[in-house]
Each structure stands twice: as C-alpha cells, then as structure tokens.
Amino acid sequence: MKPVPKTPMGGLDQHVGFQLRLAQMTAFKDLTAVLGPLGLKPTDFSVLMLVGATPGLKQQAVGEALRVLRPNLVSIVDQLEARDLLVRGAVEGDRRSHALSLTAEGERLLVRALEAHAVHDRRIAQALEGLDRDNLLECLKRIADMEPAAVESEGAPA
Amino acid sequence: MKPVPKTPMGGLDQHVGFQLRLAQMTAFKDLTAVLGPLGLKPTDFSVLMLVGATPGLKQQAVGEALRVLRPNLVSIVDQLEARDLLVRGAVEGDRRSHALSLTAEGERLLVRALEAHAVHDRRIAQALEGLDRDNLLECLKRIADMEPAAVESEGAPA
DNA sequence: TATTGTTATACTCTATAACTATA
C-alpha cells in the first residue's frame, strides 16, 4: 500500500521534454562512440544514409530531411566530398543545385557505418527489452512533427 | 498486400537516435516558447523545479540530476540569483558547498512556470493521443541510463 | 589528497544576414 514514492525531482522526471534530453544525450554519445573509428559523426552518417538511399538528392532536400539548416550543411558536405565519400554532381535543368551521390568509397564506408550502427542499435534494443519500441518511435515522430508554439520575441523581465 | 512502402529515408526514420533528435528539437522549441515570456529557459526551469522540490540542494547535486557540468551551472545559478529567484545559502558542516533554495519570488515564478509548462505538456499529450505515454517515458529513462560505449580516442582517417 | 565552486577557454551546434549565380 505504499503510495508510490512522492514525486522525486519535483516531478521533473515525468516531463517528456526532460527525459527526451537525457535520452538524446546518452544515445548520441553512444552512436558517436561507435562511429568514431570510422571518422564519422552522427550527422555525417545520416547524410550518407540519405544520399545512399536517394542518389541525386539536392542539398536543400537533405537539409530539410535532417533538419539541418542549409548554411550548416555546406561544411558537412565539403568534408565528405574532401574524403571522396560523395560528390556534388550537376542537375540538368538547374545549374544552381547540386545532385549529391555517393562514390564507391562512400558506399563502402556506408556499409561499415551501418554495421557500426547495428552495434549501437543492439544496445538500444537491449535497454528497451520488454518495452514497446514501435510505440516509442511513433511517439517520437508525433512529437517531432508538432508545430511548436509561436516564439514570443519578448516578455522577459529585463 | 502492398508490402509496406520500401524503407523511406533509407531506414533512417527507424533509427531511435535520429527520431530522438528530431523530437527533442521540437519539444525544446515548444517549451522554450512557453517559458520565454517568463524570462526562463528550459534549464532554468528545471533548476527551479529541482531546488523548489528539495531546498538546500548543493550545486553539485543539481548538476548531477540535470546532467549539467558544474562549471556550466555556475552562470545559470548566477543569473537566477541575480534575479532574486534563489539564494546560495550556507551549509553547516561544509563551508565549500552552497545550499540552494528558492526565494519567495522564486516560488512565485515557479508556480507561473509550472502553469506555462502545463500548456506545453497539453500539446505533447495531444500529439501522443492514442499512444502509450508511460511506455515512452520508461523507454526514455532506460536509454538515458545506458552506459554509453567507451569513447575511442582515435581511429579516424586523417 | 580529494572535493566544491569557480574561472577561463575551446569546440561544436545552431541561427541569421547577406552575397552569387542562377531561375
């Protein structure tokens, strides 16, 4: 009949946003660690996956899919291109855009990166043992797709 | 008998870490927006909640609970103290530590912040309609508590 | 010698404005 230990942390541990931050920090550290030996960061990996799945994608499209602002994607693509993992090709009919596609070396590294990711994913799966992963993913997608409240420019004290 | 649309985004959308990042971004933008008018950021809010729930907490303990490194907590507490929302009191028996506690004004602002958070949480709840929130929270806690893979110091190309 | 809070600092991420070359 113990009435559940009175709200630890003042209830903060029941806040989705708070737990989201902690989980994200841990998951990213783990993914960063397994990808490190390949010289890739999580964002690099996601770019390779995306371009590998849809060759010819424009930088704009990659940025939108990954929610990385266009200016910030430039140096990421620069570095991947400098390592000959992908190339900025021409798009016929529009000389402004670049069609991204993996090189043979990029494809090979992607395979190794996917194997490294599998190690990470196994740890995630182990942590989620007995829980509903599909529900988790659906929850995350729904939250990710919320329209966030309009940002108020002011209202702060001073 | 349609075999489920072939892995969109190359399967990236099935990665927990990736969806975690997107959800975290959206949730934090929303929380930041509702707290903005009070002059608080999510981290400030969590400090107020924690100290409000457990007065006398040391900075070290707050940092551990929120996973904010001690050096980075200093300016956060500085600003809250400058706004007379909390005070760094003395800890008897240890003159190194500071016992944090809310001022009356801090308590009042916390109440308003909790109301603002409720607005945010209602949007989250709406987004999660029909899904299992408890399962989500448990998944997040389990992931947050994983021991991340040991970080390899090297292995990158050049 | 170890710990708490602090300072200084660096590195990464994220964000905005403005430029260019195209369209």
Add this chain to the structure above:
DNA sequence: TATAGTTATAGAGTATAACAATA
C-alpha cells in the same frame, strides 16, 4: 522577384584544465 548554395558570423550548449577554499 525567388531559389540553391555559399560565406561570414554570432550565439548557445557542452567540454576540459586549473585554481582557491575547504575537507
């Protein structure tokens, strides 16, 4: 005029090392 990519830059957030005071 609008769009894709780019440049430059500013601002958070996060990280480590080292110091003072205290234990």
